[in-house]
Amino acid sequence: MSTISPDIATLEKSFRDRAQELAHIAKTLRVTEVNAGKVLITAQGVGSREVSLTKIDMDVELARFADLLHQKVAAHVLELRSGTKQPAKTIGVWAGADLWSALEQRATAERVKPAQIYRDLMKHGVQQLDARLDKESSNKVFAEMSALLDSFVGAGKAQKMVRIDKNFYNRAVFIAKEFGRSLSEITGMCIVCAFDQQIRR
Structure with a gap:
């Protein structure tokens, strides 16, 4: 399976677009290259995830991270916005x-x-x-x-x-x-x- 050399700026924009509903967290999202074909995605309040980017699985990984982002921080986002703890x-x-x-x-x-x-x-x-x-x-x-x-x-x-x-x-x-x-x-x-x-x- 061949790998691609990711354009880091383009990847950041892609992930931010996926996280647009969580704008204040999307602003903290960063993508840094670990080595050829791998990047580390981090976002405040979410943590980090190392992703292997290939021609086949790039779109899959983009979708998976977007889902993970939403699952893990949706309740946290509501808490930050409302100033109250979730039950x-x-x-x-x-x-x-x-x-x-x-x-x-x-x-x-x-x-x-x-x-x-x-x-x-x-x-x-x-x-x-x-x-x-x-x-x-x-x-x-x-x-x-x-x-x-x-x-x-x-x-x-x-x-x-x-x-x-x-x-x-x-x-x-x-x-x-x-x-x-x-x-x-x-x-x-x-x-x-x-x-x-x-x-x-």
Whole structure:
């Protein structure tokens, strides 16, 4: 598959046009060349995405980034414009009792409520899952995450009600539907993987 040498200014204009409904974020969008055939797209409030540009997949990648931009920041944009936080959503999550016990211990150590720990881990976990699904096989990703979630089931399972920000909730729903998983499972996976990453640091 042959690659193209992207005209950086033209690419910036293309991505800005795609993001025209989110004008104030589009103004911060930058495209920088990483190496031949690859560019890094960044936008304030969205993060970054490395894209491989070929004659075949350039239009596909443009559309994918536009969709990603909209999914990840639409709720955030409304929050910025209104000056108010988006309402949280609640998910009933079945996971190992050992996991909930470990998270409660973390909350006690940090002198915060367990709900805050769940919420923060879910946020980071969704971001990690998004990043992995962009680069790795979904079968591999979910197999590893399921195994990690199951490793906390020694003392049986328990349900906790997890409140998360609406934009991360929407993203979790989207992933669950796309890959045929339950919302409870996706949430549990995100929480346990973010927690595992933190304790490995």
